[in-house]
Amino acid sequence: MEREKKVYLLFSGGLDSVIAAKLLQNLGFQVVGVHITSPFFEKDLSKVKELADRLGIELKVVEAGEDYLEMLKSPVYGYGKNVNPCIDCKAYMLKKLKEVAGEEGIIATGEVLGQRPMSQRLDAFRSIEKLAGLRGRVLRPLSGKLLPETVYEREGVVDKRELLDLRGRSRKRYPEILRKLGLSGELPTPAGGCLLTEPSFAVKVKDLIEHDQLTWENVKLLKLGRHFRIGKCKLVVGRNREENEKIASFSKDKDLILKVEVAPSPVGLLRCEGEPERGVLETAAGIVARYSDAKREKEVPVSVYRSGKLIEVIKVQPNFNTDKYALKV
Ligand code: SF4
CATH class of the missing domain: 3.40.50.620 (HUPs)
Structure with missing residues (x-):
């Protein structure tokens, strides 16, 4: 043979x-x-x-x-x-x-x-x-x-x-x-399953499919932070310093970066098709404020950056329920 x-x-x-x-x-x-x-x-x-x-x-x-x-x-x-x-x-x-x-x-x-x-x-x-x-x-x-x-x-x-x-x-x-x-001894075992089988990840992938936003760039973001859908926009909010840094580094020209600067705060990345409507931007700012250390204040200023430049500061009330927008199981 x-x-x-x-x-x-x-x-x-x-x-x-x-x-x-x-x-x-x-x-x-x-x-x-x-x-x-x-x-x-x-x-x-x-x-x-x-x-x-x-x-x-x-x-x-x-x-x-x-x-x-x-x-x-x-x-x-x-x-x-x-x-x-x-x-x-x-x-x-x-x-x-x-x-x-x-x-x-x-x-x-x-x-x-x-x-x-x-x-x-x-x-x-x-x-x-x-x-x-x-x-x-x-x-x-x-x-x-x-x-x-x-x-x-x-x-x-x-x-x-x-x-x-x-x-x-x-x-x-x-x-x-x-x-x-003849395969004896310890074999290196490269860990890692398939995220598509995980319910919490699947919710976020389905959301991208439904909004026709399934790109590798968006998929990579799914591995970081908390995810929110606000109309046609997607908000990703970091859960710790490492995620904040990574999320900020993923930001593209049109993305907006939101953060509270008067108290420890997560970084939020708002990705929209086109310019976000005012209500969407305020909701995103409210969510970022809600996860900051200023969440018990009556009014919190949230800075909005694009391409590293401060474009405005929005004052929001952070005490609202974010569940309505959260992409989770
Ligand atoms: S989609 Fe199914 S076959 Fe493909 S990597 Fe994931 S678990 Fe494996």
């Missing part, structure tokens, strides 16, 4: 992708790990690289582009419990893998049949392959014995009997598998 072929493996750095890499290597393939990254699912890249080095595989890192956001707005197979479009997301990753692999490369993943309810069922595997234009062309070595024949088995590139038969969530067999594959 010919065995110098390159396999392009979706390499998250999770244990399943590590096992898949080692198994394919032991079968004589040259493995290229392809790590897809995005602000929604970010792992410690240095740990992923360390893992790839430990395994002796080449690593390619691909950043999800604008096309990921387009997919996220209206996924063909819909969302899971939150705003996670798992089937479309996996298909997206496979398409990226295909771009890296070209026509000749073998495509593989470390997916396990039945491990995840939405994207790792047999029918989901079929949908993912169809959407990615890779029907029967995705090798899943961890469950290969249990899955329909792929083109690689048909063409004699891989022997089904050499693949594993893992199914479900249980990890009982993993220690034995790791030992047999």
Whole structure:
């Protein structure tokens, strides 16, 4: 059996992708790990690289582009419990893998049949392959014995009997598998889940989708501070000094920065399409004042800056309920 072929493996750095890499290597393939990254699912890249080095595989890192956001707005197979479009997301990753692999490369993943309810069922595997234009062309070595024949088995590139038969969530067999594959000792574990599966994050992503404001720049802001929707504007309010500094550094030309200067105060970033209406600006100032140390005062002056220049000071009453505007579960 010919065995110098390159396999392009979706390499998250999770244990399943590590096992898949080692198994394919032991079968004589040259493995290229392809790590897809995005602000929604970010792992410690240095740990992923360390893992790839430990395994002796080449690593390619691909950043999800604008096309990921387009997919996220209206996924063909819909969302899971939150705003996670798992089937479309996996298909997206496979398409990226295909771009890296070209026509000749073998495509593989470390997916396990039945491990995840939405994207790792047999029918989901079929949908993912169809959407990615890779029907029967995705090798899943961890469950290969249990899955329909792929083109690689048909063409004699891989022997089904050499693949594993893992199914479900249980990890009982993993220690034995790791030992047999020669994967002993501590492996670096790059932590990091997917924010699209978190209810509190999903609320904020949905809000951006509804207001047609889903850009990577806006997504990065979602990781910081408290978020408020005031009409067409979005207000982000820092919760500590570090967040205040980061939020201020995210500010673009048209954004407004709001803060109370007579008492310790959070920084608020108000992002609008066009000039904010007076009522919106006053509400935003009221929210910033509400989270400042001057919140018990009858009237609080809130400074409004644009591009580093003070443009006005608004006097507001901070004692109102911010819940109406808050983006939270
Ligand atoms: S959990 Fe997140 S990263 Fe994983 S497939 Fe679903 S949407 Fe994609």
